[in-house]
Amino acid sequence: MKAMVFEKCGLPLKMVSLPIPPLKPGQLLLKVSACGVCRTDLHIIEGDLKEAKLPLVLGHEIVGTVAALAADENQMPSPFKIGERVGVPWLGQTCAGCRFCLSERENLCDHPKFTGYNLDGGYADHTVADRNYCFKLPDGISDQEAAPLLCAGLIGWRTLKLAGEGKRLGIYGFGAAAHIITQVALFQGREVYAFTRPGDLSGQEYARSLGAIWAGNCDQMPPQKLDAALIFAPAGELVPLALKASEKGASIVCGGIHMSDIPSFPYGDLWQERSIKSVANLTRQDAIEFLEIAGRIPVRTKVNLYPLQEANQALSDLKHGRFHGAAVLTMPDPSP
DSSP states (O other): OEEEEEOSTTSOOEEEEOOOOOOOTTEEEEEEEEEEEOHHHHHHHTTSSOOOOSSEEOOOOEEEEEEEEOOOTTOOOOSSOTTOEEEEOSEEEOOSOSTTGGGTOGGGOSSOEEBTTTBOOSSBSEEEEEGGGOEEOOTTSOHHHHGGGGTHHHHHHHHHHHTOSOSEEEEESOSHHHHHHHHHHHHTTOEEEEEESTTOHHHHHHHHHTTOSEEEETTSOOSSOEEEEEEOSSOTTHHHHHHHTEEEEEEEEEOOSOOOOOOOOOHHHHTTTOEEEEOOOOOHHHHHHHHHHHHHTTOOOOEEEEEGGGHHHHHHHHHTTOSSSEEEEEOOOOOO
């Protein structure tokens, strides 16, 4: 199979031919059709996340069809069928035995494994995945459009859930997650206030085109105090700004896996029951809920397509903000 492999920080990904991995109990072999490119992938290759296995096949927004399947350790047949379309997200495996898993908080598992981090992912024409962390995808959404739903969408959904039910919603960092969650928030009857990098007039116009009631620079105050704020940009300095823009009782939810240091701020900006939270991974229930509502809306993702061999360019374009929406890799004709 063809794969783009990450070998060491500072080096570009390299296209290599690898053997198709053998199936372990409970796994699916997937013929990959599309894989989203996520900011977490940037954090991995730049060394912000320290526990990646090397060499590594990145990618955790995987859409593919089942090419082979294996019964689990108890010889229970797979719930999936050959040829069925499935999606694979960031959370790839949990221990099922720690106190978090046993209390339906598997996103906080003590011994997790993550797709495209310590499990090989979807920057390849084939991959294997634990069937317990594969999900059926809504009809009517193409493989390429579905890929960003599997991280930008899922983590965005969990971020939105933790923010509560406030009507006026601020979104800081208007990238892949924001353009998906804006659609969900509007479907729920909320107002969206979009915050971009200073001077990003194109991004602000894009946010308004999706239905944002207001769009401006991240250091501006919105015309109304926010009931909640979602921060998708990995910039810690946005947290005090979001607090200042928020109403009493508001939740500020940081939706990324990595963020620069948060600068100090006066306690008065936090007082009156404002809160700051972070999001960690996802649960399978999150995936079920989100994919159902994404199909019902239906969510339309804006995707920028790159062939697999141009993964390095896609990562560079993501880092430098050269597109709106999400980047998605498309696969060559698979070869063994």
